Amino acid sequence: MPSSYAFDYETIFQFAPVGMCISDERIIQAANQALADMFGYRLAELAGMSFQQLYPTADEFLRTGARIVPIMNKKGSYSDERIMRRANGELFWCHVSGRALDPARPLGAGVWTFEDVSEKRPVTAELTAREREIAALLVEGKTSKQIARDTDLSPRTVEMHRARLMRKFSAANSSELIKKLFGLAA
Secondary structure (H helix, E strand, O other), X not given: OOOOOOOOHHHHHHHOOOEEEXXXXXXXXXXXXXXXXXXXXXXXXXXXXEHHHHOOOHHHHHHHHHHHHHHHHHHOEEEEXXXXXXXXXXXXXXXXXXXXXXXXXXXXXXXXXEEEOOOOOOOOOOOOHHHHHHHHHHHOOOOHHHHHHHHOOOHHHHXXXXXXXXXXXXXXXXXXXXXXXXXXXX
16 A cells, blocks of 8 residues: 655654663664653753663663573574662563664664553562562573573572562462463462
8 A cells, every 4th residue: 555655763762662772782773752751851861871881780781681692692582571770760561672774683673662561561679680580581481491491590599589479479389470471470
């Protein structure tokens, strides 16, 4: 179906219904207003900002970057749900997807989208950085064994973190924990 107007990709980028940015080496080069609003920054503040500012801790930023590289090398893109941090320090669940412009440089220039999923999945318990990482991997449907491999932890250590998450979320079993992480149960 022909359009009566030419596509203006800058306008499309700026008015996309999800947060979007162009990054290079995990530094934001350009962002849209939806991303600025989601994270609570002025649009001008985002240009030149490291993604590290959007993570709860520097350690989570580093571990996530290390986890992204092999997946990007294999698939060419990356997607997950993780807990992120707004400018005011508030933590929230965010669906993140990205693709490198050059497959040989997975953390080089890339296009990333961010969608706030906190209405469906509020952050209701005070979690450590490692518990947030384990929770995000559980939400992806990974087993303790898979999580242990992905995080270079022992399966026993992953099980200890899972048990702590179950206590913090008052979950009677793993299935209930997953539902609570998804925000499906009170």
